[in-house]
Amino acid sequence: MQQGNALLKTHITKRISLEDKEFEHFLSFFSTKIVKKRQYIIQPDFIPGHRSFVTKGAMRAYIIDDSGNEHNIQFAIENWWITDYNAYIYQKPATMFVMAQEDTTVLQVSYENEMKLKVLNPKFETFFRIMAERSTAYMQRRVIERLTLSAEERYEHFLDKYPSMVNRFPQYSIASYIGVTTKFLSRMRKGRLGK
Amino acid sequence: MQQGNALLKTHITKRISLEDKEFEHFLSFFSTKIVKKRQYIIQPDFIPGHRSFVTKGAMRAYIIDDSGNEHNIQFAIENWWITDYNAYIYQKPATMFVMAQEDTTVLQVSYENEMKLKVLNPKFETFFRIMAERSTAYMQRRVIERLTLSAEERYEHFLDKYPSMVNRFPQYSIASYIGVTTKFLSRMRKGRLGK
DNA sequence: AAATAATATTGACCTACATCAACGGATTTC
DNA sequence: GAAATCCGTTGATGTAGGTCAATATTATTT
Structure with missing residues (x-):
């Protein structure tokens, strides 16, 4: 089995118990996609067709507000899911950009396939519910x-909780995620070093 | 059928299709509870045993931070669910207070019953997933x-979206919900009137 | 290896919102 | 219906974090 598929298998079987066959069935509704650094898989105004599970690389989802400021909403590295959640579940045009921060490989399920999976096997429904x-x-x-x-405190907490993210995403994206400007984050970091 | 039960029925059948019998089955796992104004159904350090659907009245969930400030996390009037979400789904001690803001009636399902429902009928699992x-x-x-x-803007948006909440909850709770102090909200309101 | 683009730092100044302290009105309680 | 409690307002003042503008630094491309 492919490396990436194994990650998805581990991810799922941590949440529900599945026979090998059932997982293969589940997997058959996914497709592998390779995304180059700085490429987008979701853009504003297009309906997001997929939910993506990162098996290699890093992606992030952000919006740009009316003043032109970027706000990072979500990060995803290996074993994380990413999409424009609101747009995906309601199947309406996205407001977010979802961009590869590194060369990235994802396993994607389409909205239609996800619906099919939920009907096919109650265990799959349970998985999505969890x-x-x-x-x-x-x-x-x-x-x-x-x-x-x-x-x-929010920055400290981010460092504590996601140490593996810190070096894979630009600081301005982390700043906007926790709700401060890049410049202020920079100052806070300097403050810390000074202590 | 009781008034309150009918609300739950409408609520569910908006999301999934159910036979009358199925709904009766679903309902049989719930119990009705009457809560007097200012009484608590969830308190910090106790594991929340239930998720509650408000059929009459109003409740709110709040935390008190280390500085002693209260932050309202959730409001619930008729047709809304309320609990300490994190504590309920992970069955760990609550950090929130969930308090009746008026004399309130709720339909409660226990954590164990909710688990049973999810197994009993895939439709119920689907309902909780949605x-x-x-x-x-x-x-x-x-x-x-x-x-x-x-x-x-956050206050304007709250007024637009939840006009029916505004008069049923104290202003300081709305202020903390949108993330400002009571005093500043009071000033903003004055500003609006001045226009 | 130079050129370019992307990211991070820094200083001077500003402002949205908080804090402190006091008061007045409205509800609740007995 | 007096006392107590809860709730919202207001003025004066403080500060966490933003904005503007310039410059370093680090990656990426050619």
């Missing part, structure tokens, strides 16, 4: 952090 | 708003 529940919980923690922590 | 997906999408929109809008 993913969605955990995503909600995750997003809620993010909202809470933003409400209760200072910029510096 | 709920979770939409919650994720909703929470992501909230993160994006916080990143891209000013305090005033």
Whole structure:
């Protein structure tokens, strides 16, 4: 079996128990896509056709607001899923860019195939349900952090929680993810070094 | 059928199609609870045993941070679900208070019953999956708003989107929900009137 | 290896929003 | 219906973090 497929298998069987055959069936609804650094798989105004599981490389999803500022919404390295979530689940035009930060390989499932999978085997439905529940919980923690922590605390927390991300994404994208400007993040970093 | 049960039925059948019998089965796993104004159904350090669907009244979920400041995380009036999401799905001690803002009636499902429902009928699993997906999408929109809008824009947006909430919850809870202090919200409101 | 583009740092200044402290009105409680 | 509690407003002042503008630094392309 391919390296990347094995990652998806491990990912799924951590959440639900599957026979080898069932996983093969699941996998057959996915296709492998190679994305070069700086290429986009989702762009504003186009309906996102897929949800992508990163098996190699790094991607990020960001929006550009009315003032032209970029805000990173999501990062994804190996074993993470990425898409424009709102646009994907409601099948409406994207507002985000989803871009490869490095040469990247993803396993993609189309919206139609995902729907088929959910019907085909209740276990698959369960898998997507568990993913969605955990995503909600995750997003809620993010909202809470933003409400209760200072910029510096949010940055510390990011470093603690995603040490492997820090060196793979530009600092300005991390800054916007935690909700500060690049310049201020730069200053905070200097402050830390000074201590 | 009770008034409250009918609300739950409408809520579910908007999302999945169910025979009357199936709904009765679903409902049989719920119990009705009456909560007096200012009473709590979830408190920090206790594992939340239930997820609650409001059929009458209003509740809200909030945390108190290390500085003693209250941050409202969620509101719920008729037809909304409420719980401490992280604590409920991972069955760990709550960090939130969930309090009745008015005399309230809820339909509650216990964690164990919810698990049973998900196994009993794939349609029920689908229902919870759809709920979770939409919650994720909703929470992501909230993160994006916080990143891209000013305090005033967030308040305007809240008024637009939840006009029915505004008069049922104290202003300080709405302020903390959108991420400003009561005092600043008060000033913004004055500003609006001045225009 | 030079040229170009992308990213990060820095200093001077600014502002959206917070904090402190006091008060007034409205609800709730007994 | 008096007392207590809760809730919203207001003025004065403070600060975390933003903006503007310039310059370093680091990758990428040729």
